[in-house]
Amino acid sequence: MKINFIDLKAQYREYQSEIDSEVLEVFSSAQFIGGDKLNKLENSLATYTGAKYAIGCSSGTDALLLSLMALDIGEGDEVITTPFTFIATAEVIAFLGAKSVFVDIEEDSYNIDPTKIEDAITDRTKAIIPVSLYGQCADMDAINEIAKKHSLPVIEDACQSFGATYNGKKSCNLSTIGCTSFFPSKPLGAYGDGGAIFTNDEELATKIRMLLNHGQNERYKHKYIGINGRLDAVQAAVLNVKLKHFDKEVKARDEIGSRYNDLLEDADVITPKICENNTSVFAQYSMRVKDREAMVAKLSEKEIPTAVHYPVPLHLQEAFAPLGYKEGDFPISEEVATQIMSLPMSPYLTEAQQDFIVQTIKG
Numbered sequence: 001m002k003i004n005f006i007d008l009k010a011q012y013r014e015y016q017s018e019i020d021s022e023v024l025e026v027f028s029s030a031q032f033i034g035g036d037k038l039n040k041l042e043n044s045l046a047t048y049t050g051a052k053y054a055i056g057c058s059s060g061t062d063a064l065l066l067s068l069m070a071l072d073i074g075e076g077d078e079v080i081t082t083p084f085t086f087i088a089t090a091e092v093i094a095f096l097g098a099k100s101v102f103v104d105i106e107e108d109s110y111n112i113d114p115t116k117i118e119d120a121i122t123d124r125t126k127a128i129i130p131v132s133l134y135g136q137c138a139d140m141d142a143i144n145e146i147a148k149k150h151s152l153p154v155i156e157d158a159c160q161s162f163g164a165t166y167n168g169k170k171s172c173n174l175s176t177i178g179c180t181s182f183f184p185s186k187p188l189g190a191y192g193d194g195g196a197i198f199t200n201d202e203e204l205a206t207k208i209r210m211l212l213n214h215g216q217n218e219r220y221k222h223k224y225i226g227i228n229g230r231l232d233a234v235q236a237a238v239l240n241v242k243l244k245h246f247d248k249e250v251k252a253r254d255e256i257g258s259r260y261n262d263l264l265e266d267a268d269v270i271t272p273k274i275c276e277n278n279t280s281v282f283a284q285y286s287m288r289v290k291d292r293e294a295m296v297a298k299l300s301e302k303e304i305p306t307a308v309h310y311p312v313p314l315h316l317q318e319a320f321a322p323l324g325y326k327e328g329d330f331p332i333s334e335e336v337a338t339q340i341m342s343l344p345m346s347p348y349l350t351e352a353q354q355d356f357i358v359q360t361i362k363g
């Protein structure tokens, strides 16, 4: 049985005529940067999340970078985040000359543990970046409360959680700034790189818009040192189509994720726990197993693709050696990193495929 880890081809077949026609309109209009497609997308993204401002940008990484730049974070500053995430979260902090201060994760949600954040705050702390990992939001109320007490901004790294809800509110609109990624394999994926930044703060929105266009406030007048961080019109055109169908896909993801949980209940694995006030978009369906190597091999024998998100926590990455962390500093992240593995997940995974995966795991 042929099973894809993420079935982007099936998704394209489903929306092909709409996507082709939107993209061809961009080609014939020759409006490749900015323009109607991008404006339409930004308006739809703002409506979808409830955030006042939604700003398309070149990637999730740049969304995070631009957010830190807008908050003037740089040399000597500290930013609190989780070591159990994709490198981009902490990469952008280092890129600006600031320092990542890691805080361990919760055993259940794999998101930053709010009860450990306050101990990490110093007079150099300038922001907190919780990551809403695998499609489920971090405990944003608890994090926002700590941030408020210490007058710190919170940037939600929502690169995996666009479409998820927390206490009924949409991810990306839960803190000072929300950042998402439209990398093709994300729940809402473009046909290339892309991302978006969300905020309710007009000043920040205006500054971010300038920063992603070389710090320009008008043509060839540069108020800030910025970057080229724009989202192009072709990606906006694709996303406009996919956003229209997104709720249906989120529902399918939820059903498939819940079905995995039910079917694997009696298997020798730890299934993902979705917290009471959360819904997940299951950007990954990640479970824990004692012997990951053996499980990956067993699935691979039946040509079932798997992935590991993520095998090495950031504090143990060579690139972050200058931060001076060592093994044992974040025991939960370290343990989860040795056990976690992701199964095929997409709205197009059939019940038969899912049954085959589950039977193989149990076999």
Ligand SMILES: Cc1ncc(COP(=O)(O)O)c(C=O)c1O
Binding pocket: 059, 060, 061, 062, 085, 086, 088, 089, 131, 157, 159, 160, 180, 181, 182, 183, 193, 194, 195
């Ligand atoms: C948690 C997290 N943060 C940041 C990023 C970076 O997003 P992008 O690949 O769009 O730059 C990703 C994407 O893989 C991610 O999963």
